[in-house]
Every structure is written in C-alpha cells, then in structure tokens.
Amino acid sequence: MAENLVTKILKEHLISGELEPGEEVGLGIDQTLLQDATGTMACLQFERMGVDRVQVPFAVQYVDHNIIQLDHKNPDDHRFLQAFAAKYGMRYSRPGNGICHYLHVERFAKPGATLIGADSHTTTSGAVGSIAIGAGGLDVALVMAGRPFETPAPKVVGVEVTGEFPGWVTPKDVILELLRRRGVSGGLNRIFEFYGPGLENIDITGRITICNMIAELGATTGVFPSDDRTREWMEAQQRPDDFRALAADEGADYDEHEHVDLSELVPLIAQPHSPGNVVPVEEVAGTKAAQVCIGSSVNSGFEDLAVAAAVLRGEVVHPGVVMTVTPGSRQILDSIARSGVYSDLVRAGARMLEPVCGPCVGMGQAPPSDAVSVRTFNRNFPGRSGTQTDQVYLTTPTVAAATALRGVITDPRDLGDYPDLPEAPVEPAVDDRQILEPAPEDEAAGIEIPRGPNIKPPPEPEELPDDLSATVTIVVEDDVSTGDLAPDGVEVMSFRSNVPEIAKFTFRRFDPEYHEKAQEMAPGIIVGGENYGQGSSREHAALAPLHLGIRAVVAKSFARIHRRNLVSQGILALEFEDGGDYEKFEQGQEWELPDIRRRLEDGDEKVKARRDGEEVTLLANLSERERRILLDGGILRQLRREQQEAPATGRHEPESAEARNAGDRPNPEAPRG
Ligand code: MIC
Numbered sequence: 197m198a199e200n201l202v203t204k205i206l207k208e209h210l211i212s213g214e215l216e217p218g219e220e221v222g223l224g225i226d227q228t229l230l231q232d233a234t235g236t237m238a239c240l241q242f243e244r245m246g247v248d249r250v251q252v253p254f255a256v257q258y259v260d261h262n263i264i265q266l267d268h269k270n271p272d273d274h275r276f277l278q279a280f281a282a283k284y285g286m287r288y289s290r291p292g293n294g295i296c297h298y299l300h301v302e303r304f305a306k307p308g309a310t311l312i313g314a315d316s317h318t319t320t321s322g323a324v325g326s327i328a329i330g331a332g333g334l335d336v337a338l339v340m341a342g343r344p345f346e347t348p349a350p351k352v353v354g355v356e357v358t359g360e361f362p363g364w365v366t367p368k369d370v371i372l373e374l375l376r377r378r379g380v381s382g383g384l385n386r387i388f389e390f391y392g393p394g395l396e397n398i399d400i401t402g403r404i405t406i407c408n409m410i411a412e413l414g415a416t417t418g419v420f421p422s423d424d425r426t427r428e429w430m431e432a433q434q435r436p437d438d439f440r441a442l443a444a445d446e447g448a449d450y451d452e453h454e455h456v457d458l459s460e461l462v463p464l465i466a467q468p469h470s471p472g473n474v475v476p477v478e479e480v481a482g483t484k485a486a487q488v489c490i491g492s493s494v495n496s497g498f499e500d501l502a503v504a505a506a507v508l509r510g511e512v513v514h515p516g517v518v519m520t521v522t523p524g525s526r527q528i529l530d531s532i533a534r535s536g537v538y539s540d541l542v543r544a545g546a547r548m549l550e551p552v553c554g555p556c557v558g559m560g561q562a563p564p565s566d567a568v569s570v571r572t573f574n575r576n577f578p579g580r581s582g583t584q585t586d587q588v589y590l591t592t593p594t595v596a597a598a599t600a601l602r603g604v605i606t607d608p609r610d611l612g613d614y615p616d617l618p619e620a621p622v623e624p625a626v627d628d629r630q631i632l633e634p635a636p637e638d639e640a641a642g643i644e645i646p647r648g649p650n651i652k653p654p655p656e657p658e659e660l661p662d663d664l665s666a667t668v669t670i671v672v673e674d675d676v677s678t679g680d681l682a683p684d685g686v687e688v689m690s691f692r693s694n695v696p697e698i699a700k701f702t703f704r705r706f707d708p709e710y711h712e713k714a715q716e717m718a719p720g721i722i723v724g725g726e727n728y729g730q731g732s733s734r735e736h737a738a739l740a741p742l743h744l745g746i747r748a749v750v751a752k753s754f755a756r757i758h759r760r761n762l763v764s765q766g767i768l769a770l771e772f773e774d775g776g777d778y779e780k781f782e783q784g785q786e787w788e789l790p791d792i793r794r795r796l797e798d799g800d801e802k803v804k805a806r807r808d809g810e811e812v813t814l815l816a817n818l819s820e821r822e823r824r825i826l827l828d829g830g831i832l833r834q835l836r837r838e839q840q841e842a843p844a845t846g847r848h849e850p851e852s853a854e855a856r857n858a859g860d861r862p863n864p865e866a867p868r869g
Pocket of ligand 1: 234261314315317330575731734
C-alpha cells in the first residue's frame, strides 16, 4: 500500500502498539532536546531515575529562554545545567548561541530521525524531515533514561501545497492560513505532512516557521519531505552525510486532507489573544502600533531579517514605534552582519537583540500598557509579553516591517514592488565551539553539580485514594493556556526550578489569591472548558497545581501535552461526558469521586462524580499505561516501586540505545514518484 512519510518514519521507530489513530504506541527515540526553562525540572526528575548516563543516541541541553540575569537565579540554573550535561552525557549550547529550535535544525536535526523535546515547538525540526514532538520534562527525562516515548498514534493530515507565493506573501501565511481554517485545537492528535509541487517554493527557513507553529494547532507535529531544499541546507551546514531523501509514496493515503494554493494566499495576521484568531491584514490595517518585534524561534532566519532590512533600508522606524530584531542563532547573526542586513536595521533604528527567545516569552521588551505590539512570533496569549493589558498581533516579517515604517498595521502590498534582497553569504559560518561536548564517561562520576538556593526538589503526589473527595478551587473558560497556570515573563520564569515559589503565580490573572485559596481548599479540583492547557509543554502548569493540592482536573477537552503532564504527575485528567455538566460545577463545592481507584483498575471508561444528590458522568479517556501511572501516584512513584521490586539491580534498567536501535525496522527511504 502506498504509504505516507509519517507512517514510514513511525514504523521504523515503532517499539510497541499498532499505528492505528488513538492507539497508544511506544516509539524509539534518536534525539532529545531540553532548554533551560524546562530543563532543570527535567534533570532533577532524571536524577531520581537512577541512571548514570543519558541513554538516547544524542541529547542536547540548550540555554535560550531564562536569559535575563536580574539576580542569581537564572545563572545558577545555567551553571547547574552545564555541569549536569557534562556529567550525564548531553551536549550543552551556551547562552547566546541561539534559540534551541533554530539551532537544532541547523546543527543536529536529521531526515527520518525521531526527536522528543521539552518544549512544544520542538516540532520545528520537522522542517528537515524529522518526526519531532514536544513533551513535558518528566516524559523527556524518561526517554533520556532509555524508555520509549509513549503517545497515542496520530491521524495524518496530508497538506498538498501548490502554486507560487505572490509578492509580500510568505511561508508564515501558510501556517496562519491553516490556523484560520482549523483554530487552535484543529490539529489535536494529528501530524501534518506537507507534499506537492509548491514545496519547491518554500525554503528551509520557511519550513521552520510552518513546523514551529504547527504546535499552535494543538498538533502532535508537522513534517516536510526531505528533498533538494533539504540537501542544500545540509550541505550548507556541512552535514551532507546527514541527508537522506525521504518522501511519501506516490498516491499515499492520508486520514484527512488540506490543500493550500500559495498563489491564492494574502498577507494574514492573528489578532489578540489567540494564534487562531486570524484575519487578512487588510481587515485591521490602520491600527496604531507601539511596538514591532521581528525574530524569535519563528521568522528569525536570514531571509526573514533580510526582507525587513530591505523595507527599512534608508528609512527610519516610525516615531510612534519601538522595533526589536532577534536573529535565531549566532550563525544568522554572523550572516546578517556580513551581508549588511544588520547595519540596514541598525541605521533604521531597530534595537538588535541577542539570539535568544527574548520578548516572545516576556523576557524583556514588554510593550506599554494597552498598546498594540505587532510581532512575528508564535503565541499571543494574554499577558505573555509581560504586560497584562497587552494587545499582541502575530504576523509575517513583511507586514511587521511595513508596520514599523508606517506606525500603523500595514498591508505590505501598499508599499509597491517586492524589494530586492541581499544574497545570504554563500557559506554560513558553521562554528560549533559554543556547543560543549559532555565529559568522557570515566570523568563524569567526579563532576559535582552546583545547586543554587533557588533549585528545589520537584513535588511528588500522594497515592490515589479509594474514594476521592475534593473541592472545586476554580472554574475557568475555554482555551485557558499553560501561561495562566505558570505565567511567562522574567519574574515568574526565574522560579522554574522552584515549584513552591512558581505556584504562587498560578491563575493570578483570574484571581491573585488563588494559590492561598487552593491550599485552604485542598484536596482540590480545577474545572476547565475546551482545549484546557493549550500552548506550551511546561510541566510547571501541572507541578504548581500539584503543589497546591490539586488531585483532579475535569475539563470539556484537553490539549495533548498538558493532559499528559497532569497524568505523569499523578493528577486525574477527566472529561465531561456531557459538556453541559460544566455549568453544574462552582467554586467551593465539594464533589466525590466514589470508588475511583477500583474504577481505574477495572479499566472503566466512565466514572461518577457526586454531590448533594447530583450525579454527573465523567470520561476517563486514559490508556492502560496512564491508568497504571495514576494508580501508582505519578511516574516517579511508579519508578520507585519498580526499583523496589527489582532488588537484584536496585535500580531501573533502561533499555540501552543499542538494543533499542537494533532490530529489523523497514527503511522509510522510498522516494515519492
Ligand atoms: C513557549 O513558547 O511557550 C515556550 C516558552 O517555549 C514553552 C516552553 C516553556 O514554557 O519553557 C513551550 O513552547 O513549550
């Protein structure tokens, strides 16, 4: 049967289960990625797994998020991570070297490989044909300890791309168009596979933008075939041997279909406060802007910055606007410096930032109160910029540059002809000296890991009781993001290694006293609407509620990564059978989940919640593995139990990378057509 590319790569890595949408499968993983804001917690949990060395063939720790060094906290984390990486066998990319997603595509991602990363935008590496999936830190730590990655087998959406971009329309418009059609949960449990003749018009920088923001659809990931564009990229990155041609078979089957004709696209923009709130730019043109930010983990490649520079060459940024520009990596910084793009931007008045996530996660450059900020970033959840009353629009570099020039949101087609862009320096400066190798195994044992005073052990849940009685601590609406549970920004994110402190900010946008109330009401329940926990992979959005005594979250539906993070941390994730029952839950009510332990043990797909003669049915949409995790009280307790039951070794024995990679897997390398 003609196979799509996703199926080919997944089959090659399949360890357990069947590739039937919704069935839990175990995948062998070739690479893992941590960044600093999720990395410390992942590492602290990895330490509890009793493994001496990372067990995946390739692991890397980046430092790009918590970059502002207001006090000791962030640099203490960086120091911890550097020592940890050296000791346990990870590469370590130093702060300022670049944004993890961009760097990973430049230096390490490979066609046909699997990558799991503690960041929802790990998906970016799909740009060069990897199956790259974001997960919570504990789930990544498990993979680092040699376990397969367990996930529901996704549906595969075939996105056929035809046509050519009209002037000023860019690859960002492809992903904004998919978001316009499907919204922020329209990709749940799906992988988007791109194919078709239009792909020759999307370079790797453009594919990076599309695969990065596939996460905004709630998708598992996105993937491009590995073609001539990929070959050129790998050659420019001096990694020709990492290239292999990969594509779907001619006439391959997909579970769902999309068609994007590039010639029909127009410049698009996502309005506040959701990446799914997309309209043509002309609908909001004329809106006064106070800030324009170009770059971050999307639209920070050479071509993105070069077009902005071409628009601004010889001009000055509008007096009402402050503009920032962030290159994706040190390599891009070097390319824009050598090609003159940097000086065009500086002369126009742009504030040039270092290659780190920066304003995208509220790490500096917060906009003024109530002001419009036009950004080429990937998320605009309320308050993410650092300003609680922000009005953030997400768009393309061409729209952003035109807006910087005019001071109001501007359709770039009004500027006339598409400008000539400078050539990228033919040879990008490939230089891995900012990526440190781990220590040799015989030296690793002697490495001490320094722990600053802000680095605290992760909390652990209690065992699940037979009957659970818990109080509703809060009822929240649809599409609540993890940014409401563990907010972005310099202040809060500096507590990523300290759950008791970060928990003080939980739901602060809805109720600044929430953390105190939740602790008084414990054990507690959170009641959510649709797509609860959308956005990031940060497991702090589960760890902080755990610290506050939350035992269950009941929602109309969940975002993929957050639901898994709750389960991994031993918090029940249950769904309303009838969405109307959501109305019956109010803050302060005590609900009982009778016999909850036995029901999970028996594999019941429905459980009851009761109070004062009222009874509602909740769905326990949980795999067999998830039930065991919940019964054991989270993954860490489960591992401890397993260790106690295996006195012969006294520790968890992960399957070795060699053993896992051995075996007769089919070759996915079958060219399309
Ligand atoms: C994001 O873009 O939301 C982040 C910040 O990169 C997060 C990771 C984090 O919260 O540390 C993500 O995408 O998972």
